[in-house]
Structure formats: C-alpha cells, structure tokens
Amino acid sequence: MDIHAAVVNSFDNPPRYEPFDLPAPTDEDQEVVDVLAVGLHPRVRTGASGSHYTSTGKLPLVPGVDGVGRRADGRLVYFVADDELVGPMATRTVIDSRHSIPLPDGADVVKIAAAMNPAMSSWVALRRRVPIEAGQSVLILGATGNAGQMAVQVAKRLGAGRVVGAGRDQARLSALPGIGADATVALTDDADVTATALAKEAAEVDLVIDYLWGKPAGDAIMAVLRARADRGRALNWIQIGAMAGPTIELPSVALRSANFRLQGNGQGAVSTRTYLEELPSLVEEIESGGIAVTAKAVPLADVESAWNAPEVPGVRTVLVP
Template sequence: MKAAVVRQAGQDPVYGDFPEAVAAPGDSRITVTAAAISNVARSRASGAHYSSSGEFPLVAGIDGVGRLDDGRRVYFALPHPPYGSMAERTVAPSTQCLPVPDELDDVMAAAIANPGLSSWAAFTERARLKAGETVLVNGATGMAGQLAVQIAKHLGAGKVIATGRNADTLRALTGVGADVTIQLTGDGEALERSVMAQFAEGVDVVIDYLWGESAERLLIAASRTGAEAVPIRFVQVGSVSGLEITLPSAVLRASAIEMMGSGIGSIALDRLVSLTGEVLRAAASRGFRIAVDPIPLSEVGEAWSKSDSASRTVLTLDSKGA
C-alpha cells in the first residue's frame, strides 16, 4: 500500500510502499481519508517524542479519519507501530475508534481532533476549570492555541487572555473568545510588565503551549504581583519555544502556583480517547474551526516541513490512495 514512510530517525517521510496492515483480534482496519500533520506527529516520526516507539521504518501519523470495513466513518488514534495514519489503510485498537459527527467533514475532523484535545484535556482533567474563572493561553496564535481560546469560552471561562506573536491572529481571536490579547515581541521584560497587571486582577489557569522564555517570564510575573496568594494552575502542554526553562526557586516559594503537565502519560489513554469524542461533538455543535490546507498524501514530502502557524495541513486520500 502507499504511505508516508519514515526510513530512519531524523529523516522526513517519503511517499512510497509499505507492507499492508493486518488487523489482530481487538483491532479495526481503517481505510484512511484524512490525517493531519501536527507537531506531535512530526516529533513521534523523528523518534524525538517521549512517546515514540523507536521502531523504524514506520508510517508517519498518529491519528486521522477514515472508514471501517463495514462503512462506518470514524476518527482513530494511535495505530499500532509501525503503522501510522498517513497511509491508504492502517490498523488501530477498536476502542480507539470513535464516530465522527455528521456536521464535521473528514478534513475538519482530522484537523481539529488532536489540537482540540490538547486544551480540552488540560482544562477538564488537569486544571479542572470552573465556570467564571480567568484563563491565560500562552501561545494562542498557533492552531492548538486558537482552539484553546474557543474551548475555554465553551467550557465557561469568564475571561480569556491570549498571548502570541502574530498580531493579525491575535486580533482575530477577539472575535472567537479572547477578552485580552498580548503580543509576544521577544522582549521578556515587556512581557512581564504586560502580564503582571493581569495576574494582579486574577488568573486562575494558564495553558502553556510554548515553554521557553515566555513561560519563564509568565511564572516570574505571577510571583511578583504582590496580590494575595491565589492558586494559579499552570498546565504545560507544548514546547514550541524551547524544551527547558531556568526558573528561580523563589518563584515557587513566593506564589501559590501549581505546576502540572498534560499529555500522553499524565492522563489515561482510554480517558484521552473519550475526551476526543467530547471535542468532536463540541466542534460540531459549537462550530469550532481552524484554517486547514488539504494536500494529497502523495505530496507528503513537500508538505511535511510546511509551517502550520497559519493553517493545519491535512493529508488526504481519494479512493485510490493518491
């Protein structure tokens, strides 16, 4: 079958042939129609992600949309290695296959599921967001961050603060739920000054997609407001800006910050699957949307390195897998 094949760690996928996937008991075979290129998919394919199998060659992709042998349309997640979602067909545990609401087409469902899950899980399972609370999304101009703003409002946040580099996207976010926007300019001290006023007014939950310097500055600012100690649930979700931070120990002693992560491993897999179903149903009923760029699977080599800051790239397959 045709697939996006990664031959060795560190290599980009190429469009080529891969042995046909065979379903074992408890598995479902899926004829794939759409699979999104995400940061997690890139990282797992390179072998760098903490959940990577380390097995090569492999088919890239961690999730997608397709049809079971009986014709049912499903979203599926985490096919068995070395199979991935970017192939004509794949196999995944039947328990990790979910129905797709009729209101979502294949491309939009594939585009929204993973980035939407990142904040939905962080809000509901880790931060335990309560109605009326204030949320700060650090890195809100990426695909996952844009959905996080929409999802925060859907889940009842009273105020949403969005940070990001792209000024145009920040302005657009005011139309989908952002009450305050702060542009990340690279000036760490300016960021501290900008967010300190927000922390002084009260921030209950921070969802961080960036890590790196901006996360450092947010944490330092939260500890310097001089406000009465109110717990801030800081949930680390992504590391677009860096894998490590340097944090003075006094930041944690001088504040009521509760730090935690959200991802594969911090939440049980069966719960993550269930939460994805909630994301898809909410996307269908509330009209969550992000910009998507459908590209044929055969062009995976060109699409792989394309930035997804403006739109989510979704590889598509017709009935012949092209």
C-alpha cells in the same frame, strides 16, 4: 497487505510516498480501515523525526497520531493511533477499535482530522487535568499558534469568564478578540515591557495553558506571581507544549512564595481511557462550529512536498489518500 503510505526510512528526511506491507490484525480488537484524512500536526513531525519522548527509534515507520477512517461496514470512525501499530498516514491502516469512536454520517472528515489533536490538548486539560470552574480566568501562553487559538475558543466554550491570549505574532494576536479573547499580551524581546503587560492583564488568572515553555514561560511565571494581589489564591499552570524550548529556569521562590501548582498534560499525564471519554463531546463542538478550524487538504501522494512546505499560520494541513 500491500498499501501505499508515507514511509519514514531516516529520521533526517521527510516521509516518502511508497508501497508498504501492512501487517494483518493480530486480535479481535484490531481492524483494517480505509484512511480518509490524517492531520499533519507538530506532534506528528516530532514523532517522524525520532525526537518525541515516546519515540522507540525503530525504522521504517509510518507517522501519524490520529485520523478518520471508514470501516468495512461503511461507517465513519475517528481513531487515535496505537504506538504498537502502523501509523495512519497510509491508504489503509490497522486500528485498535477500542481507541476509536463513531462519527455521524456526513461528518466533515478533513475538519475533524485537522482539529481534534490541537483542540484535545486544552479540552482535556480544562476538563480533566484541572477542571475549570464557571467564571474562572485563563491565560493562554502561545495563543497565536494553531493549538493556542483553539485553546482560546475551548476556554470560552467551557465557561471561562475571562481569557487572555499571549503570543508573538502581532497579526494573529489582533485576531484573538474575534474568537473569544478578552485581552491580549504581546510577547516581545523586551522582558520588562512584556512583564508589565502580563502583570496588567494576567496577574489574577486562575489557570494557564502553556504551549511555549522555555524562557518565555519562566519569565511569565515570575511576572504573574509578583503582580498577584493574593499569592495564597491558587494558580494552576498546565504545561502542554515546548515551542520556545524544552527546559526552563525557575527560581525556587516561585514554588514557596505562592500557591502555585505546575503540572503537565500529554501522553502519560492523562490515561488513554480519559482521552477517549472526552472525544465524543469534542467532536460535537467541532462539528457544530463551536471550535473553528481552517484546514487545507493535500493528497497523501504529495506528503514529501507538504512536509517541506512552510506552515501557513492558522492553517492545519490534512493529508487525504
């Protein structure tokens, strides 16, 4: 089937909009949908560069991890892309219907495509990885990124009693109280100043959602643990992103001197079925405005320029065929 798609022919170059031969469905669980909206998420970029841990190294490929489409019967559907199928950045694609959920008529497809992926990380982390208890406190490390901003909102929606947002972008940091943060911490180049601020605002948190990793996470772990009044009280650290670096240097004493639990949340850490079970409730939150998102729709034909354009803080680009 001839379609047009954003095609990656080299991991060193952005996708190009060009004709593509879409393979036909191979079993009864697969179907062709008209693609309506696809988010240009950081996870999409790493997949298209071959640097994500799930990359097979095979080219050419059509990128994308999720999207909104229209079935042959006219119904709207949100779907999670299957690693074995053509990606969703195309005019049409094949989906595994078992990895999709119906959307209400009139749903804002651009908003859903923009919000589901970044919001899903913290939503699933706090609902399934380490279920949050009403009134618990949460630190969002990397709260000035798109996913981090949504995590602030998600934590509040799920019952957090106190949410602390930590990040480097001062302008976006100052906006966090308006979306639910009870306190903020500026991550600066002065390690002592940052550690003091974290000790003051986040020493007694119950959970941490970490989008940074790298040195900021290592420093933050030690700052929080050292300031904790009762090191026997559980601190669950959920690692999701690695915007500050893929590795961490952590003294072994961090794991021996406190009730400190370090785990991740992502593909493999949580089953596809678990993610799918959480999708309907997350769609409801996004549609109702409980989790806010700012989206910018760009024609799929302009994917190459959209790919190269600098990201606007707080805005998620959505490609629309």
